[in-house]
Amino acid sequence: xxxxxxxxxxHRERILEVASSLFREKGFDGIxxxxxxxxxxxxxxxxxxxxxxxxxxxxxxxxxxxxxxAAHWERIIGDGNPAPAALARLLQTxxxxxxxxxxxxGCTIAALxxxxxxxxxxxRKTFAQGLEALVExxxxxxxxxxxxxxxRRALAVFAQMVGALVMARAVDDPVLSKEILTAAASxxxxxxxx
Amino acid sequence: xxxxxxxxxxHRERILEVASSLFREKGFDGIxxxxxxxxxxxxxxxxxxxxxxxxxxxxxxxxxxxxxxAAHWERIIGDGNPAPAALARLLQTxxxxxxxxxxxxGCTIAALxxxxxxxxxxxRKTFAQGLEALVExxxxxxxxxxxxxxxRRALAVFAQMVGALVMARAVDDPVLSKEILTAAASxxxxxxxx
DNA sequence: TGTACATCAGTGAACGCGCGTTCACTGATGTAC
DNA sequence: TGTACATCAGTGAACGCGCGTTCACTGATGTAC
Numbered sequence: 001x002x003x004x005x006x007x008x009x010x011h012r013e014r015i016l017e018v019a020s021s022l023f024r025e026k027g028f029d030g031i032x033x034x035x036x037x038x039x040x041x042x043x044x045x046x047x048x049x050x051x052x053x054x055x056x057x058x059x060x061x062x063x064x065x066x067x068x069x070a071a072h073w074e075r076i077i078g079d080g081n082p083a084p085a086a087l088a089r090l091l092q093t094x095x096x097x098x099x100x101x102x103x104x105x106g107c108t109i110a111a112l113x114x115x116x117x118x119x120x121x122x123x124r125k126t127f128a129q130g131l132e133a134l135v136e137x138x139x140x141x142x143x144x145x146x147x148x149x150x151x152r153r154a155l156a157v158f159a160q161m162v163g164a165l166v167m168a169r170a171v172d173d174p175v176l177s178k179e180i181l182t183a184a185a186s187x188x189x190x191x192x193x194x
Numbered sequence: 195x196x197x198x199x200x201x202x203x204x205h206r207e208r209i210l211e212v213a214s215s216l217f218r219e220k221g222f223d224g225i226x227x228x229x230x231x232x233x234x235x236x237x238x239x240x241x242x243x244x245x246x247x248x249x250x251x252x253x254x255x256x257x258x259x260x261x262x263x264a265a266h267w268e269r270i271i272g273d274g275n276p277a278p279a280a281l282a283r284l285l286q287t288x289x290x291x292x293x294x295x296x297x298x299x300g301c302t303i304a305a306l307x308x309x310x311x312x313x314x315x316x317x318r319k320t321f322a323q324g325l326e327a328l329v330e331x332x333x334x335x336x337x338x339x340x341x342x343x344x345x346r347r348a349l350a351v352f353a354q355m356v357g358a359l360v361m362a363r364a365v366d367d368p369v370l371s372k373e374i375l376t377a378a379a380s381x382x383x384x385x386x387x388x
Numbered sequence: 389t390g391t392a393c394a395t396c397a398g399t400g401a402a403c404g405c406g407c408g409t410t411c412a413c414t415g416a417t418g419t420a421c
Numbered sequence: 422t423g424t425a426c427a428t429c430a431g432t433g434a435a436c437g438c439g440c441g442t443t444c445a446c447t448g449a450t451g452t453a454c
Contacts, residue, residue: 117363124366156381163357169311172318187350
């Protein structure tokens with residue numbers, strides 16, 4: 001049966017929300033339309049009233065996840081003063097066991113970057129834009145005078161964050177996993193202060 | 195028809211070789227048994243004479259890819275003297291556009307780390323062991339006196355390498371992609387020399 | 389404000405397809421004598 | 422060394438299953454009057 005315009009919009013939001021989480025958890029290939037719709041409290045047939053295809057959902061859900069990630073970073077960073085403390089807060093949160101164990105609610109770059117590199121179409125551009133936004137937030141917290149130097153180091157810092165999370169999630173040994181997170185955090189803290 | 199013992203062993207090697215490459219390129223879910231066997235010059239039916247299941251192949255192909263990766267690193271590093279030059283060589287190779295564009299022949303951690311974190315079973319242990327081996331090779335090139343400090347920084351350095359490769363592959367903008375690789379390389383070079 | 393009706397969001401069965409896996413069969417291998 | 426035969430690697434059809442997508446249908450919505 002038809003639903004109100006508001007309900008339709010709510011359903012769409014719910015599908016995007018659920019999809020952005022399940023994609024991050026299980027990968028683009030690891031979760032199907034039917035399960036996403038079920039998780040959103042709907043049946044799979046109605047999916048195509050909201051999205052043109054799974055690829056369309058992949059792009060839009062990724063965009064949403066990246067935007068929410070940037071908003072989350074903003075909350076952690078606050079006004080960004082003092083910068084070293086704000087950067088330390090970001091690193092501590094990002095390189096935590098909690099973040100490692102909650103991929104569905106966590107960083108989209110770390111969770112879906114590899115999946116995206118295997119994808120063709122709109123998602124790859126969406127990812128580049130999402131990545132740029134996060135890199136800029138890191139750059140704003142770095143001490144270098146020159147804008148180019150800040151950006152260069154922001155890219156390196158973010159790479160280390162993403163790589164550490166990917167590695168910490170891949171290994172099965174909890175001691176090694178924690179060691180990876182700690183090593184990356186301490187390495188970046190030491191530099192962030194300099 | 196039956197084949198000689200040597201041919202059987204060759205076929206097994208060829209399946210592993212092809213699988214280790216195709217998995218890295220397309221992910222564990224992105225390539226099927228039939229296509230792997232076809233790429234190895236065989237038909238899919240014979241697969242189960244060689245491996246118990248796809249999961250079994252995933253584990254064994256990953257192990258092979260990780261071992262070959264370690265061997266490749268050894269060739270790049272050489273005798274490891276002088277250490278800063280050896281580390282610089284490793285970074286230059288790892289963070290090259292060639293490596294970025296050849297995921298099927300490249301680093302298994304960067305290509306399949308995220309896939310592995312979604313997997314359960316033997317692969318995750320295989321990955322932890324493979325990762326340990328690579329980290330040790332980096333640690334041996336670092337200047338820190340204390341073993342623990344070398345290991346800590348080796349983990350951080352490797353995280354940055356992996357993250358940079360993942361990010362460089364995910365974005366569609368070739369300028370940004372190259373920028374990521376360069377930023378990570380210069381960041382690590384500066385520290386490696388210190 | 390009330391009524392008639394076109395619209396369309398949602399349902400669930402059905403579609404074709406590709407997947408991992410199984411199976412009967414083939415015929416070369418390699419062993420027993 | 423030669424022969425008979427059990428073994429088994431490889432083939433290709435077939436299996437059940439889950440996937441993305443389509444479709445006829447339902448009935449509440451929201452618009453035209």
